Amino acid sequence: RASAQKPEEVIRRYMEVVSAVPDEDCIICMDQLSNPSGYEAGSPEESSQSIGPGSVGKFVRCGHTLHMLCMLAMYNNGTKDGSLQCPSCKTIYGEKTGTQPKGKMEIYSIGQSLPGHPDCGTIQIIYSIPPGIQGPEHPNPGQPFTCRGFPRFCFLPDNDKGRKVLELLKVAWMRRLIFTVGTSSTTGEPDTVVWNGIHHKTEMMSNLSGHGYPDPNYLDNVLSELASQGVTEDCLRA
Numbered sequence: 371r372a373s374a375q376k377p378e379e380v381i382r383r384y385m386e387v388v389s390a391v392p393d394e395d396c397i398i399c400m401d402q403l404s405n406p407s408g409y410e411a412g413s414p415e416e417s418s419q420s421i422g423p424g425s426v427g428k429f430v431r432c433g434h435t436l437h438m439l440c441m442l443a444m445y446n447n448g449t450k451d452g453s454l455q456c457p458s459c460k461t462i463y464g465e466k467t468g469t470q471p472k473g474k475m476e477i478y479s480i481g482q483s484l485p486g487h488p489d490c491g492t493i494q495i496i497y498s499i500p501p502g503i504q505g506p507e508h509p510n511p512g513q514p515f516t517c518r519g520f521p522r523f524c525f526l527p528d529n530d531k532g533r534k535v536l537e538l539l540k541v542a543w544m545r546r547l548i549f550t551v552g553t554s555s556t557t558g559e560p561d562t563v564v565w566n567g568i569h570h571k572t573e574m575m576s577n578l579s580g581h582g583y584p585d586p587n588y589l590d591n592v593l594s595e596l597a598s599q600g601v602t603e604d605c606l607r608a
């Protein structure tokens with residue numbers, strides 16, 4: 371899963387060194403860019419590609435500037451999956467992956483229509499994740515995690531937009547972005563499998579919970595939540 375690329379190479383792939391350092395602060399350490407980053411440089415034996423504390427980098431697409439060593443420290447603190455996210459504007463470089471535990475995503479079709487989508491049937495997604503032991507990417511490695519309310523049943527209208535959302539959810543599932551291990555904000559339970567910011571509709575015939583239908587904005591909202599994780603229509607063309 372974790373990419374074999376050296377962290378320094380990942381930074382260099384998506385940031386270019388700027389020679390004229392702008393009179394701005396680094397968004398990570400809050401110190402001026404003209405001062406060196408406070409983070410340690412790489413070990414001397416890696417010095418051929420190591421990044422110096424004075425290096426200021428600029429993201430290739432969004433153009434935001436920060437200390438390259440600060441960005442390297444942030445990368446090393448995460449899942450080290452070969453992707454970077456600009457801390458200023460959240461632009462994603464490469465393919466962001468998450469920490470969702472192993473499980474199963476199944477898809478069924480239901481004849482009945484959802485409230486607000488009278489002209490089509492329904493897609494049902496069933497997520498199953500069994501309890502297990504947390505890996506190094508989780509909050510408490512080696513400790514068990516629980517799985518409450520699984521299997522979880524989710525619903526989409528079976529129309530063009532709903533099917534597009536389904537395809538993007540499949541990409542998000544493969545990239546381990548749908549669930550994570552953490553503390554449930556609903557129950558307060560720690561070390562449990564929780565939703566990870568891509569909202570799902572778990573109630574089919576009403577919207578008493580706020581997680582049901584009708585909800586005319588739902589498909590657009592979930593498309594933008596997917597996009598903020600780097601999952602867009604481009605992923606389907608590739």
Ligand code: NAD
Pocket residue numbers: 518519520553554555556557563564565566567569570571572573579581
């Ligand atoms: P959470 O409570 O930490 O919330 C994370 C996100 O999930 C939030 O954005 C929240 O809006 C959303 N969310 C909360 N309830 C949801 C629901 N019913 N359907 C769809 N999205 C929901 O995340 P969590 O602990 O994974 O989710 C809590 C939900 O999980 C509960 O409402 C329930 O549906 C289910 N659950 C069931 C049991 C059970 O024993 N049956 C136990 C725990 C949780």
Ligand code: ZN
Pocket residue numbers: 396397398399400401407408436437440
């Ligand atoms: Zn910095």
Ligand code: ZN
Pocket residue numbers: 429432433434456457458459460461
């Ligand atoms: Zn940016």
